[in-house]
Amino acid sequence: MKSDVVQYERTYKLLKSRIECGILPVGSKLPGRSVLCQEFGISERTIRRALELLEQDGFLEITPRKCPTVISAFALPQNLVPRGTRNADKAQVNDLLQTSILLCYPIYLRGLHLCTGDDWLTPEMILARMDPEQPEEFWQLSIRLWRFFIARNGNELLLRAVDGLGFRGKEPLNSSLEERVRYCSNIKKLLQTVKGGDEPEQTDLEAIFSQYIAIAEQAGENQFLQSVPVCPLLAEADGLDQQLSLMQERYSTVCLDLLGLIAIGRYQPGDRLPTHDQLQEIYGVSRDTSVKAIRMLQDWGVVTAAPRRGISVVLNLEGLQKIHIAPESIACHVRRYLDSLELLSLTVGVVAAHAVVHITFEDAGQIYKTIVWQYGHPYEHQMIPRTLLDFITDHIQYGALRSIYRVLARNFSIGRSIPKLVCRDKNPENRDIYQQCIAAVNILCDGDAAGFAKMTADMFERVHKLIMTECMRLGYWDAAMGVYEGESLWK
Incomplete structure (x- = not known):
């Protein structure tokens, strides 16, 4: 309960x-x-x-x-500085703006395409209330309309990532009536295009995002407050790793990570796990948390623990795959994994295209050697997609986007924490994925940046679909979807 x-x-x-x-x-x-x-x-x-x-x-x-x-669609009364905010200078605001463009274009577009039937009632109601003669309310409603299509994806992690960039609740300081009329016309055109089954042009999206460009251009050092969200998504960038959502219990996070390390062979039967003191330092948790994590592993028969004898591994991967893990006990982690994979598959194409510009020929050659080596070694081949994701993340030039992708990369490893999702041997499905990674890097070495971005996007979308199918087959899906109701974010 x-x-x-x-x-x-x-x-x-x-x-x-x-x-x-x-x-x-x-x-x-x-x-x-x-x-x-x-x-x-x-x-x-x-x-x-x-x-x-x-x-x-x-x-x-x-x-x-x-x-x-x-009484308000935005948090806290005026003249109060919201909790968890920080001043951002011009360079930081530009960093956030460029992150928003790369991250939000594909998310916004997908939200538009997901709308059918009565889904359009709320955005059309908001649009009808947007009066260019009332600038303050006009821009507030515009933000609300924009956020509806972000929320329409039904992914809380995705929504909080966008909110964390700090544009919500702000409007351009200076805008003319003519600009607001034109902006409203652009929105109507965009909605009509998508409702009619057509694909909007890039210029249509750019016209909608011009509001955020104006906000960024007019932002002074004390006029823009970036949200510092107390959530796992942007926590790493601000030293807030400890402030995870309460729904993601820390002891089960530690437990599942250790389970994953055993599953991929980093710890074999007979090996000793780190001591409680070491676990507390590695994961940044209390002793009570580490004790609960080890107790959960003991209950599953994965380890034994005794005073002065340490914590010893009992099971290998074959044994782990036979233990019963109630879907409810890992539902939050599976949902976080699925949400992260969805955000990744939606955005990695444009992010890879951005990162590839800053990858040298020597960098490409080194990552190719690393992945080829991993492909030929037991256990290590399972890390190939994560290795490629880390490589892309390291070459992202915008701090906010890099922070988001670092956490997505960390969440990507949740998959190895669930024994039945771990496969020690290569099979036709994962072999194709690994070979697709190698082919993508090979294309990169040949200088085909666009081909690398597309092949990378296709690979991570394939991983996302494969994991969804496996979660349904293993009985994890329903419990994960029950963690929160995606439709309630917008419907």
């Missing part, structure tokens, strides 16, 4: 997303607590805590004996 802390955090996020996307517009009233309790399947105490958080962050006004009222 999920703790009340996890439940109210989840409920808070879902209601907050509905407010920010315009599903619950300013002035609307939330249903009564009993209705919300029934909808979310939680206690009144939990819903009360979630509503209190929304009130503290400036979204709601709560009056005794009345339903909560939405």
